[in-house]
Amino acid sequence: MFSATSESDTITRIRLDDREIVLVGTAHVSRDSVDQVREIIQTELPDTVCVEIDHSRYQTLSQKNRWQSLDIAQVLKQGRGFLLLVNLVLSSFQRRLGADLGVSPGEEMLAAVNAAKERGIPFVLCDREIQTTLRRAWSQTGFWGKNKLLAALLSAGFSREKFSEDEIEKLKEKSELHGMMEELADFLPQAKHVLIDERDQFLATKVFQAPGSRIVAVVGAGHVPGMLRWLEDLKTGQAADSLDEINSVPPRTRISKILPYVIPVLVITLIGLGFYRSGFAGGMSGLYRWIVVNGTLSGVGAIAALAHPLTILLSVLAAPITSMNPTIGVGMVAGLIEAVFRKPRVEDFERLTEDALSLRGFYRNRITRVLLVFLFTSIGSSIGTFIAIPLLFPAAVG
Incomplete structure (x- = not known):
């Protein structure tokens, strides 16, 4: 009953x-x-x-x-930077709702x-x-x-x-x-x-x-x-009491496993065709466009996160390379570099939940600043990739 x-x-x-x-x-x-x-x-x-x-x-x-x-460095190395960021944002939303009510x-x-x-x-x-x-x-x-x-x-x-x-x-x-x-x-x-x-x-x-x-x-x-x-x-009895299916992360599809390798292969192919069809100057032109567009927009992301100057520079240099590597993203590299140049202090850990309540706090706290660097450089590099690829076609098609 x-x-x-x-x-x-x-x-x-x-x-x-x-x-x-x-x-x-x-x-x-x-x-x-x-x-x-x-x-x-x-x-x-x-x-x-x-x-x-x-x-x-x-x-x-x-x-x-x-x-x-x-350990913020370990979080980034394990690929959990985005999940930590989402956790902090969700927590800050609920904490702000309850702040005025005690x-x-x-x-x-x-x-x-x-x-x-x-x-x-x-x-x-x-x-x-x-x-x-x-x-x-x-x-x-x-x-x-x-x-x-x-x-x-x-x-x-x-x-x-x-x-x-x-x-x-x-x-x-x-x-x-x-x-x-x-x-x-x-x-x-x-x-x-x-x-x-x-x-x-x-x-x-x-x-x-x-x-x-x-x-x-x-x-x-x-x-x-x-x-x-x-x-x-x-x-x-219309539903089983097993939770196995919804208590695990679905395995990646074949397309999702292949897709990270598509862009590197496409970029290398287009640059290679540029050298073959348009000569050395054409190939170098395509390579230059890829480096400048991808690196610049990643650097813009680092600037938007108010990253350390050396983090900005190294993000620009790393983005064109990491975009060709399916296993390492520029966000991980930039975040780790930022954590080295601006090592989180004791007060950053103590104030983490309070600083996560506002955008200003996110920028002030060195832990959340690392996460912003991770996020914004990743977004910048992704945008740069989609902008740069069409620019490689003119030299590739001759």
Whole structure:
């Protein structure tokens, strides 16, 4: 038997035969949500408390000095520069929402865990790892979608828009959230599927698998409608309780594996044809155009990030070479160089989360400055590549 009864805008009580799940929908920067979560756990005294948080985010919330162990050079070498940047932007957006209300993002989740610990109640971290979610969203989004996603994240992260406490509380109303989800689906359907739909399934399955006859599940209000559908399907057997498929990054397609090698082969071919058809002068002209256009725009990116002068110079020199190497990007090289010339200080680690709240802070902090250098030089080199390739054709065709 499956039944769901809404006791209020934020609490839904679900019956699964002899089990009961109390689903609590919260706003992630709401003081009322923090208080309500503590009260419900104290009143219900469940067998298990489930919270919409992953292990990495739990460590970040519970270990305030965790950023101080960050090795920015290692992050870039492992190809996780973009993921770290997105993490910081998303965190800064939520921190800014809660700043005027005196609430830290995710405080209600931490309150739920602490309330469970105080009463000796087991708790389960039910969300999918953020790195997996971001990698899946990125891999399933097309070229233009990636640009739209990046633009949306940056605009949200550095927006100066203010929200009142009443507006934050309205985010817990299903009608408001439905409109937001529809807007996201229209704007980026692939990203919406990964960020919302798949996590609805993940959260519902984790709650369904949680031990005990009475469960309190604390989740963002936007996930409640989707979770109800998945819980009913899990109960009736219409959905399997395996999460293997959505808990891994899809393997790269054959085209995505080949594509990084296409541009180097094309550039070398066009420059080689320039030497063959137009002589030494024609070949050197094509080579000169490739170096100047690609290197210059990468250098412009470094300047936009206010990089160290030597980082700018070396970005210009490295970009034409790294663009021909599918395994090393100019962003990685430029970011590592910037980290050497402007080594992050102790205060940069201590102020990282605060500086990430604003664009000015991003430029002031040496850690986030490295990430800006990584991002802007990569964008500059990519634009330079697409501009330079057509300029190689005149000499190549004779």
